[in-house]
Amino acid sequence: MTDTYLDGTDVSRTFGDVTALSDVSIDVSGGHVVALIGPNGSGKTTLLRILVGLLEPTDGEVSYEGPDATRPLGYLPQAPTFRPGFTTRETMAFYARLVDDDPDELLDRVGLGRVPDRRVEALSGGMTRLLGIAQALAGDPPVLALDEPASGLDPGMSQQVFDIVEALAEDGHAVVVTSHDLPLVEGAADRIVVLDRGEVVANDTPAALRERTGGPLHETFTSLVDAGDDVAIRTEETR
Amino acid sequence: MTGRFDAFWAVFAREVRGAIRSRTYLLLGVAMTLVVFGLAQAGEGPSAGYIPTVVDVLLVVEVLVPAVAFAVGYRAIADDAVRGTLDVLATYPLPSWVYVLGVYAGRAVALLVVVLGPLAVLGGVVAVTAGPATTVFATHRGVDSPLLFVRFLALTAAFALTTLALAVAISALADSRRRAILLALVGLLVVVVGADVTVFRAMTGGLDVGLETLLGLSPASAYRGLVFETVLYVAFAGRSGFVAVPVAVLGLVVWTAGSLLVAALAVRGGRTYRTN
Numbered sequence: 001m002t003d004t005y006l007d008g009t010d011v012s013r014t015f016g017d018v019t020a021l022s023d024v025s026i027d028v029s030g031g032h033v034v035a036l037i038g039p040n041g042s043g044k045t046t047l048l049r050i051l052v053g054l055l056e057p058t059d060g061e062v063s064y065e066g067p068d069a070t071r072p073l074g075y076l077p078q079a080p081t082f083r084p085g086f087t088t089r090e091t092m093a094f095y096a097r098l099v100d101d102d103p104d105e106l107l108d109r110v111g112l113g114r115v116p117d118r119r120v121e122a123l124s125g126g127m128t129r130l131l132g133i134a135q136a137l138a139g140d141p142p143v144l145a146l147d148e149p150a151s152g153l154d155p156g157m158s159q160q161v162f163d164i165v166e167a168l169a170e171d172g173h174a175v176v177v178t179s180h181d182l183p184l185v186e187g188a189a190d191r192i193v194v195l196d197r198g199e200v201v202a203n204d205t206p207a208a209l210r211e212r213t214g215g216p217l218h219e220t221f222t223s224l225v226d227a228g229d230d231v232a233i234r235t236e237e238t239r
Numbered sequence: 240m241t242g243r244f245d246a247f248w249a250v251f252a253r254e255v256r257g258a259i260r261s262r263t264y265l266l267l268g269v270a271m272t273l274v275v276f277g278l279a280q281a282g283e284g285p286s287a288g289y290i291p292t293v294v295d296v297l298l299v300v301e302v303l304v305p306a307v308a309f310a311v312g313y314r315a316i317a318d319d320a321v322r323g324t325l326d327v328l329a330t331y332p333l334p335s336w337v338y339v340l341g342v343y344a345g346r347a348v349a350l351l352v353v354v355l356g357p358l359a360v361l362g363g364v365v366a367v368t369a370g371p372a373t374t375v376f377a378t379h380r381g382v383d384s385p386l387l388f389v390r391f392l393a394l395t396a397a398f399a400l401t402t403l404a405l406a407v408a409i410s411a412l413a414d415s416r417r418r419a420i421l422l423a424l425v426g427l428l429v430v431v432v433g434a435d436v437t438v439f440r441a442m443t444g445g446l447d448v449g450l451e452t453l454l455g456l457s458p459a460s461a462y463r464g465l466v467f468e469t470v471l472y473v474a475f476a477g478r479s480g481f482v483a484v485p486v487a488v489l490g491l492v493v494w495t496a497g498s499l500l501v502a503a504l505a506v507r508g509g510r511t512y513r514t515n
Contacts, residue, residue, distance in 0.1 A: 054326050075330045081322040083253070085260050097249040098331045135327065 003030050005066035005143050005174035006051055006073075012059040013046055013198075020046045021198045023060070028143065028174040030066065033165055035185040036178045038195035039225050044178040045078060045147055047195065051176060052145045064143065066174065071099050071139035078147040078178075080132030082120040088131055089116035092138075099139030106134040110164060126157035133164060144168060146177040150184060162188045186210075186217045196225040246333045247341045254315075254345020264349050267307055272357035274303060276364075285365045288383035292365050293391050293470055296358075300395060301459055304354055305402040305430045311350045312406030313423035315342050316506065317413045325506065335507035339499055343407050347400055354399045355392055362388045383473070391470045398462035401491045402430055404498035405458070411505035430458055455486030458494050462487075 006028040013021040021043045028034045028051075036044045049055040051062055052075045064072050082091050092103035107113045110130040115123075123131065129149060136144055146165065150158035162184045169175050169190070179185050185192060186206045194202040194209075201224045202209060206217060213219040258264050275296050279285050282295030316339070319325050328338060366385060409426045413419035437457070454460035464482020 049326075052330060054329060070332055071330060073330050075327060077323045077326060079323070080327075081324070083257065083318070083322070083324070085257060086253075090256070094249055094253050095327075095331070098246050098328075098333055100245070139331070141330070 003066070004028070005030050005064070006062070006176070007065055008047075008051055008060065008062040010060035011047065011050055011057045011062060013043075013050060013055065014058045019198055021050070021057070024195070024198070024200050025060075026051070026176075026193055026200070026203070028176045030142065030174045031169055031172050032190040033169045033175045033177060033188050035189035035192045036176065036195060037180070037182065037185060037192060037221065042195040042225070043198040044195055046198075048145050048147050048176065048178055066142035069139070069142050071141045072143060074136035074138070074141035074144045076129075076132045076136040076144075076146040076149055078151065080128055080135070082128070082131065084119070084121040086120055087117050088112055088120060088123065088127075091120055091131065092134055095135045095138045101138045101140070106137055107131075109137060110134045111160065126153045129153065129157075129161065133161065137168075141173075143174045143176070146175065148178050148180070150179060150181055158184055182217045182221060192217075194221065194224050201225065243334065243337050246331075247337050247344075250333070250338055250341025251345045254342055255348050258345065258349035261349075264311070264353055267310060268353045268356060271303065271307060271353055272360070274299060275357050275361055279361055279364075285361065285368045288369045289362065289365050289385055289388035289391075290383050290471060290473060292361065293388065293466065296361070297463070297466060300358075301398075301463055302431055304395060304399050305427055305459070307353055308350055308399050308402035309406045309409075309423045309427045311346050311353070312403045313410050313413075313419050314416060315346050315407050316410040316502065317416055317419035320411075320414065321416055336499075336503040339407065339411070339503040339506055343404065343499060343502075346407070347403055350399050350403050351396055355396055358392055358395060362392070387470050387473065391466060394462060394465050394469070397465075397491055398458065401458050401462075401495045401498075404495040404502075405430060408498040408501040408505070411502040432459075452483045452486050454482045455484075455488075455490045458491060460487075461490040 004027045008024065008026045011021055011024045011026075012019070024043075024047060026034070026047070036047060038044050046055065050057050052073050053062070054075070066072060086094075088107060089103055092107055095101075096103040096106060104113065104116070107116060110133050112127060112130055112134060115127070118127075120128065120131065129151075133146065133149060136146065149165065150161045153161065158181060162181075165175055165177055166188045169188075177185075177189070189206060192202070192204065192206055192209055193200055202212075202220075209220045210217055213223055278299055279292050279295050282291070284292035284295035316325075319328070319342075362385065365388065369383070405426055406423060409422045410419055413422050454464055461482060465484065465487050467481040468484050468487075
């Protein structure tokens, strides 16, 4: 028996005459990692933004059903960017102050405690993403929505990010994460939702998805999605 | 649990800290200093007194203050929107109006330092160079006083805060830096001449309202009128009658509050944050 923290029912979203999501239902439980995977333009980010409440669904509804919290939902955007001229600690202190959290502890949790005085514009891509994750953790939100947290990172850094994701779930957080990195997703996710052209084509455990073809996860993924059509609905909004 | 004041203070402190580290504000301050001192020196106002100095700089200050205010404020919210910071902040217990007030207050501190700093120093120069006719209290018409100059500074601060509020509202409505620049230029044009032109068009169109009341509705005219009515009046034999003072004060307050309301609604409109 698990508690659902975030529940999306029959969520649809259109941008003009483009359908980005169609009747997507998803629930995210505490202590679990749900991964959204799919080709570019399949609607992963759109779904994540709707789940976080940054985008209104055209149809359907999303409800937060987790415990009371100062900040119910933490969010890591796909390309976290911070105001230049500030150090990592100053940046973290700003977000931490909004929810009465400890900036040093947040930086330590993502391994940035050793560079508190580094300007954010001098951080590597991986470090910037880690700072984004630290920001998402501020206030200890029960639900964390991370948009491609390991995108563009080297293998070591990607593994570190997904280790953090797993640790968050072990702490009882509900984590929903988008990613293209199937091996990492397979290792960290309790459930994988495969999106294609805005529709859910599979929603199962990594093991169950693997069993569909008997091979590695990417074989199942390839069999489920029509990669040739992925550009059809790819827009800035549906990336 | 943090309160709204803590949230306001976090945003405010971030803006002030950013301003302190920005060379742009330093350059604006230097430019402002050069212009007002250049004008005052050309008009020889400082050696004559506070009122002549105000007369020397008023026309340019009326244009320069909105220009500096728009330079300070046009990216205040647009930058956070472009960086995706507004999306992130939407997941925090930070109401849009608290965010807007924090940004506005932080930028206001920077703006007031840039605008009032050089003018205050100019007032100090007048104090040490003006002739003996200048006294502390303007007890009757024709008498100069530093208190009149302080009043001029206060009115200039109010005008600066109003135009900054307009710039922040424009920044909140812009969805890109390029559009922020474009809208800021349009806004500046509206503040400097557009509102006055509209007032005069309304007059020539047969609107049955006094000119001094209508002028109070335009930020620039309201400021100019208030300076005439409450600072330069000592130079006139009778009432200058340039603007209705209550209307002008109300006009500046409404422009400021209305602009901040627009900014808060624009930021809120960009969010669909669900609290539960």
